Amino acid sequence: MLREQSVPGAASTPHQISASFRRLRSELDRYVIGHDNLKDALILGLIAREHIYIEGPPGIAKTMLAELVATASNLNFYFYQFHRDTRLAELVGDVVISRERGDDNSELIAQSIRKGGVLTAELCVLDDISRSPGEALNVLLRILNERQYVHDEIPLLTAIATSNPTVDDYYNEPLDPANLDRFTIQLRSDGLIQENRWDLVKSVIDLYASAQFSDEIKPSAILGRDIFDQAYEQLHRVAVPEAVKRMLIDLLERFVNQYKLDGSNSLITDRSFLVKGIKVLKASALMDGRASVEPKDLHALAFMTTFRVPEDIHKNMGGLISESIRRVGGGE
């Protein structure tokens, strides 16, 4: 894999960041038709440095997109497919047995970990995550949230997890809410056929029938670590106007008071909506090339509510968000 020479200053303004990630987007478009939602979510997650969880039936480009993003981002990446016997040790590198000379000429034998896997990657793809027993995923919690393992920081920027829907047929278990909450960005996806997108269906058939297509998918490396770093630096400078914060509070208030969302049917945590939510709004602004969040960025929150609120509420999220924008924006 060739590493593209990074252009200095290629991501130091919102405009440039937007352009860089649009290039990434075009590369994805070359191999995957449609799924704009998914692509948007992935790019938002990359800019905001948040984790992404995608759930959907087999064969709809979930894993493919995740891998494409990983390759095109030009980041150090680790791919792992979960299964029923997955153990912690497989995710974090190699479990080794070390032998040292003790002081009294004895030999000390101890177990330790030679870091690898999730601990050394910048981007990781956790495929079929819900097939592993729920308990095995516990160890990921710390890694994903605090980006720490034992006392050391890890270089992980973003983790992308995919899964089939958790129904009995698939021999998997639903992610527990604590784990699911670590994935700020969450999506459900369906195939093009299921969604009746026949125009896109035709494009896919055309693409894969064409002569220029070989079996191997080899996307170019578009970005690079420094671009991500610069983008993240810019993220913090994006301004969030007073009105937008009020709109977000209004939305949360309506969740709790009007739609009766609480611990029994939802998971609306301070961390996700007050801390990460703001980052997602800023990432949405950056993706669009702006230095300041606008009310329309609030629609990016729909990428957060997928498994945190009841399904019928989530389906209406666009309307709910527009309503809060109107209520606060139109004066009280």
Added chain:
Amino acid sequence: MSLAQSLHNVRKRMDAHVIGHEPVKEALLLGLVAREHFYVEGEPGCAKTLLAEVAAHASNLTFFFSQLHRDTRLSELIGDSVLRRSESANGQGEVITQDVRKGGVLTSEVVLLDDISRAPGEALNVLLRMLNERKYQTERIPLVSAIATTNPTSDAYYNEPLDPANLDRFTLQLRTRGSIGVRNWAEARRIMDRYDAPPESLAGEGDITANELRSANRAIQAVALPQRVIRAYRGVLDALVNKFDCNPSNSLLTDRTMLVKVPRMIKALAFLEGRDTAGVGDLRVLKYILTFRVPEDVYNILDEILKNLAEQVDNPELEQPGDEEMEGQQQGDQAAQQGQSEERNAPGGADRELVDEMLEAVDSDEVKSDEQKPMQLQAKPGDEPSSRFQSNPPQQVKNLEILLGKINGRLEHNSAESDAHPGGSPRTWQRMRAFDEFLDTDPAETATWMDSLSPRLPRVFRREKLHTGGEMVIVRDVSQSMEGRYARWTSSVVTKLVELVRRKRMRIGYIEFNHVSRKYNHSGRFFTRDYDKIVEIASNVVCSGVTNYQFPMREALKEFRVRGTHNKHIVFLTDGEPTQGDWLVREERKLAKSLRVAVHTLFIGTTECPEILDVISEETGGCQFIAVPDDQGGLFVAERKSKPRPEPLHRGAAPVMEFQSPPGLSMRRH
């Protein structure tokens, strides 16, 4: 820098990183100065771990962090497990010993045990013993305070509640919630503003030194604990035990915690607020102590209890407030008057004089809890106080024990068993069978094996997961004829059944039916362990319509189709014959037999029990009961025994039903 200043700085640092959560911050400080452990439970994303880390870093003590999970072994928490090989003394061979290179909990002053309830019991028990005695084998460990965080215990989180003995090690306990959950929008807004900028790192100089904390601890001992405060505290204990019925089945009030630790914490709170004498107001520290030690509804009115007792202490002539409100309270006249009556019901069964002695002993010379051995836990080991589960009174359903006993017997048949499962906790050893098990071997053993290969493969953990002990579906008639008393009685029966199921850690599902069938789902799942919810739903029924047995049976059996292989029960509660559908429920009986589901039937009423209920129960190996109204407006339960039937079964046949009738009870028969 004065001690007070340092403490103030720690508090400021916590405020800088975390908005709100005042109780957690105060409890963390208390834990540090009083050298007590702290357990905090809350949903994900409400700053539990963050605050604990801030407190730990601010205290400038050696710090150990561990995120616990199902594979956590004790050895990971106490350092490195090593194997030592050396030549034997006479130079003729080799000596291999197992040892621990101390680290982790053994060498740190502040320890953060994140997600503690995910760790397997084996590792936890030893760990928590160490926390309490602050000793490893015979040596003391430098531990000042351990902070444990956890998510609420529910099925969704794949964790198990800490057993009460372990929980008692954490003197300080709190539940915490995010600001959105409690609709504190001002606070939510401040959090948003705070995180608009990138968060500060936690690294850097701490605000308080180990020496300062030690002198704080000494200063706490010197705080005076006046008699009136002791009296007020005694009043609280009294109220909890006698007025609010805190007993071993729903609470854990140990002598160790209530009589030794609490007085110390009262003093610690006074110290933290800069006083050298404790006041009655410092009793509010009980809010940090009783969280999981008394039922939730009692905990929620703790403020009121404390306020009343504070008033009482100030006004000795006032009667104990709320006396008149006690329903059917026999001890009205024995209610604790201000310091005068001979009250015999202090916790632990000790009488008042002994309690006083203990309280005074703690106040006068600092009794180190490590050296106090005779304190006994009030609850017997293995008893789980159902502090989160309040059972409704039986509503005059007599003889329910027969039903519960019989069903319990059936449930015991396939009681919880451990079974091999790759998702389970490592519990016992077995020989390795294939190399893919390599990761689960004992490393030391493997190392030596590799040196001298032999056909005897190293040992491997056998992972076991406890079978949940099965599932029960309660199928309950809500047709028109069930309205009124029958509905209430049935709700009581359901409540008792739920309690039974809860003790067995089984899952439970609930279906109501008349001519249609209604299944209750919780968060998308039918089977649940949210026992309180089931009781709640069962207590609010609306009866109407006619009766169809087919639908509910089918619904219930459908749910069993995808479950495990054993211990499946349906308890069918009805008062009449089906007037719709296949009254013989032929298909359903076949299905039940093939799925090996036992259908227990309880017929309520004075008419003849429909034969089909007998048939169902017999064919599937379920129990049979009948409940009849008695003279006093209650319900009496008995076993049904049906005589052998002439074949084939058809409507209109009138077999003779025999049941045991209690003396004096009249029964109407058709």
